[in-house]
Amino acid sequence: MSRARTFADLATASEAGNLSNRNMIHNGNFAVHQKTGTISVGTNTSENTLDRWEMDATATDQLAIEITQSDDVPTELGEGFSIKYQTKTVESATVASDEIVRLRHFVEANNCQRLGYGTSGTKTTTISFYVKSTIAGTFSFIIYADDGADIIGSTYTINSADTWERKTLTFVGNNLGTIANDTGIGVHLQWNIAAGSNFTGGDNSTWKAYAASLLASGHTQSTHMTVDESTFQLAGCQWEVGEVATPFENIDFADNLQKCQRYYQKSYNYATAPGTGTTVGELGNDGNGSSGNSTGQMIAYDTFYIEMRVTPTMTLYDIAGASGKVSTTKHGTNEYNGETGNLFRAGSKNYSIDRPATGNDANSIRWFFEASAEL
């Protein structure tokens, strides 16, 4: 891209009130991966992977997928990360009509208000991303507006296998339905990796009421499901208001992490996988004599690092790494793992946990947590 073109595009973004925070995708550079490590995705299921990104395999029978954070990125982005899909077990037959495999990102509704969907001021948007695949061909991308169940999409071509390519797709604004200003899903952004014939036959080149045939219209390359070890990578994903794709907007890692923590956070250190046996950074109450000295009930309170989107689903861990459990201590000496821990009176900012009365004789609780308020 020439410098003149870059300045012109940034000027356009500025006029749209969009010079900073113009990327509506969180973690579009895939730098934040709080869960750490490899995420396995089985048949007919969805998994949250790198922060804010979901891998979905619908109706699959044998397909096993691994999602990893890769340091392979296009040179234009410098050093950084991509998200990497890899087939680990293939489907035994060709892609069935009801099967679809896709990477998804959900944008919260109150962050979609700038789009003006369903109004006379509805905005054109542009998605830009880098893609690299072991298999070239025609793939598809869709935007789905959740409240009105409206959909639009486009195909794009990966010209060369194993080569980073930048793609840019522009979509007119949606005038079919509004997006409520709340904490629910505003839009789905969906990169289809493989799709059966139920999803490919329609024409989604303009906004339409949802139909399954519009989920991957025009998608023709679906052999990732049947080629072992095949890969599909995305990097530098940006969705912004306007008709041009501006250069990828880099943000601080700390800012990126904090945006992601509205949807998922953990009490372990950033690099520590949930479920690791450790005492580093454990949470706990003080264990003073007045907090209980019997086999009775014990209560503890804690605050999330930032307010979450809604009251989250929580997984508690004891210091040995067992899920659904907490540890207890009797005056800092006797330690017990594997004690039951329950959530109660939780909100989006604070929560309480209860070790029921059936546990060991102790006077303090110690634990780690994962909290998920994903869309």
Next chain:
Amino acid sequence: MIRKIKFESVKKILDPYTREHSAYKAVIDGTPKNVPICVGNREYDEIKRQVDAGELTIEDAD
């Protein structure tokens, strides 16, 4: 679009002070998770949808 979650079991959790139903203990992919009663929470919304559809039965609290 429905995003189905496979629950292996779902049991009520009671508030330790009031003994009223305050959350659910749901086992998903072998992991016990605490699901709050909160509209907009993805797991809670899906528990409610599956119960309403007759696809899921909630166990009483211990």
